[in-house]
Amino acid sequence: MEVSSISISLGQVESTEGLPIRYDLYSPISRNALSFPVIIFLHGFKGFKDWGPFPDVCEELARAGFGVVAINFSLNGIGDDKTEFTEMELFERETFSQDLDDIGTVIDALQRGEITDNHSSLNTDVIGILGHSRGGQTAIAAAVEYAPVQCLVTWSAVADYRKRWTTQMKKDWEKQGFTEIENSRTGQKMKVGKVVYQDSIENADRVIAMERVKELRIPTLFIHGRDDESVPYTDSEKLHIACEARDKELRLVSNGTHTYGAGHPFEDQDFPKPFAEVLDWTEGWFIEHLS
Numbered sequence: 001m002e003v004s005s006i007s008i009s010l011g012q013v014e015s016t017e018g019l020p021i022r023y024d025l026y027s028p029i030s031r032n033a034l035s036f037p038v039i040i041f042l043h044g045f046k047g048f049k050d051w052g053p054f055p056d057v058c059e060e061l062a063r064a065g066f067g068v069v070a071i072n073f074s075l076n077g078i079g080d081d082k083t084e085f086t087e088m089e090l091f092e093r094e095t096f097s098q099d100l101d102d103i104g105t106v107i108d109a110l111q112r113g114e115i116t117d118n119h120s121s122l123n124t125d126v127i128g129i130l131g132h133s134r135g136g137q138t139a140i141a142a143a144v145e146y147a148p149v150q151c152l153v154t155w156s157a158v159a160d161y162r163k164r165w166t167t168q169m170k171k172d173w174e175k176q177g178f179t180e181i182e183n184s185r186t187g188q189k190m191k192v193g194k195v196v197y198q199d200s201i202e203n204a205d206r207v208i209a210m211e212r213v214k215e216l217r218i219p220t221l222f223i224h225g226r227d228d229e230s231v232p233y234t235d236s237e238k239l240h241i242a243c244e245a246r247d248k249e250l251r252l253v254s255n256g257t258h259t260y261g262a263g264h265p266f267e268d269q270d271f272p273k274p275f276a277e278v279l280d281w282t283e284g285w286f287i288e289h290l291s
Contacts (some may be wrong), residue, residue: 001065001218002065003028003030003062003063003065003229004029004045004063004194005028005029006026006027006028006029006059006062006063006103006150007025007026007029007117007120007224008024008027008059008088009024009025009027009117009247010022010023010024010025011023011025011031011108013072013105013106013114013115015098015105015106015264016102016105016260017074017098017104017136019074019075019090019178020070020074021073021074021102021106022049022071022072022078022102022193023049023069023070023071023072023073023106023115024049024050024055024058024069024070025067025068025069025115025116025117026059026062026067026068026069026070027062027067027117027119027120027122027242028056028062028063028065028066028067028120029119029120033276034121034186035059035121035122036065036066036067036120036121036122036123036125037044037066037122037123037128037157037240037286037287037290037291038068038110038122038126038127038128039060039061039067039068039069039070039125039127039129039130039150039208040064040068040069040070040071040103040106040128040129040130041054041068041070041071041130041131041269042073042078042129042130042132042135042138042139043055043070043071043072043132043135044131044132044133044134044135044136044156045134046085046097046131046181046183046190046281047076047132047133047135047234048072048076048078048082048083049070049071049082050082050083050199050230051273052102052208052259052262052263052264052265052266053072053262053266053275054070054210055173056070056262056264056266056271058070059131060279061114061130061282061283061286063102064210064283064287065287065291066272066286067085067117067120068111069106069115069124069144069256069260071102071103071106072286073094073098073277074098074102075090075091075093075094075095075098075101075289076091076094077090077091077190078278079117082095082184083109083264083265085183085188086265087184088188088191090249091190091191091192092141092178092190092192092193093196094196095195095196095199095200095207096133096137096138096161096196096199096200096201096203096207096208096243097206097207099138100136100138100141100142100145100206100207100255100282102170103129103138103142103146104142104145104146105181106291107124107127107148107149109148109168110122110124110127111124111125111148112204120185120255122191123164124148125148126148126150126290127146127150127151127282128149128151128152128270128286128289129142129143129149129151129152129153129284130152130153130154130286131154131156131157131228132155132156132259133155133156133157133230133231133258134148134158134161134249135160136154136157136158136208136209137154137157137158137161137209139154139157139206139209139210139240140152140209140212141206141207141212142156143210143216143218144212144215144216145212146208149218150218150219150289150290151220151240151285151286151289151290152216152219152221152250153219153220153221153223153282153286154221154222154223154236154239155222155223155224155229155260155278155282156223156225156230156231156236156258156259157209157222157224157231157233157236157239158209158231159209159210159234159235159236159238159239160208160209160210161200161208161209162200162201162204162206162208165197165200169197173193173194173197173263174194174241176231177191177193177194178191178192179191179192179195179276184240185264187207190267199214207281208275208290209239209263210238210239210242213243214243214244214246216243216244216245216248217242217244217245217246218246218247219247219285219288219289220243220245220246220247221237221248221249221251221281221282221283221285222229222236222239222240222243222249222250222251223251223252223253223278223282224237224250224251224252224253224256225253225255225257225258225260225274226252226253226254226255226256227256227257228256228257229257229258230258231258233252236250236252237250237286241242247289249285251281253277253278254274255273255276256274256278257274259275260272260274260275260277260278261273262275
């Protein structure tokens with residue numbers, strides 16, 4: 001279903017720690033008293049809901065007949081400034097467990113009517129999740145953990161974060177309690193605390209995608225770029241093989257990078273061809289399995 005108008009509203013709900021989970025709600029406007037399923041959009045590591053073409057993606061999905069909630073995880077390091085990392089002490093301790101709890105908080109807020117729009121009726125019993133990179137890996141865990149989630153799409157998902165921790169990172173954590181990574185976009189040195197590593201090991205059965213994907217039973221589409229420079233496409237191949245869902249697909253994008261040719265800021269009129277292909281597949285999957 002295509003709708004001609006959408007409403008965009010901003011808000012926040014409190015995390016289990018009392019920190020803000022900032023969100024944008026994209027709502028289709030209909031005069032026919034229709035009820036729209038909801039898609040939750042999850043950014044990746046060093047990402048945020050306003051990165052590059054992500055807002056345009058959310059608008060596109062809303063026009064396809066879905067309420068879309070794009071969130072910033074409570075510990076992602078983005079504060080009042082939508083596109084700059086100003087809360088590095090939060091980023092340093094952004095655990096997978098807290099990200100997963102944040103998704104639960106958002107689902108509860110949707111179902112209690114705290115995240116809503118007067119222009120639309122949202123069917124919060126029918127929820128899909130779309131996640132990119134680390135957000136894709138957490139989306140898999142959330143799809144198993146939270147019963148209202150009935151459909152899943154991952155972009156460039158990480159299969160097992162435990163395998164991304166290098167020997168040097170482990171030495172840093174043991175010696176000084178943190179390791180540093182560079183944000184190539186901003187040049188910032190960003191600390192990742194030992195608590196993040198410990199969480200991935202101690203709570204692996206809850207938070208690691210390869211551990212949880214075996215429990216998936218809902219329709220799941222894995223998308224990955226063949227030329228992904230950050231997460232090899234074999235990660236999605238492994239996830240697809242391990243997934244127990246009856247309705248599952250793996251789609252690999254020719255010439256697809258980690259962000260499918262898109263960047264930040266995004267000011268072009270049209271999506272890069274690989275990105276447009278990914279969005280088309282994503283929209284089609286949700287229309288078939290979530291509407």
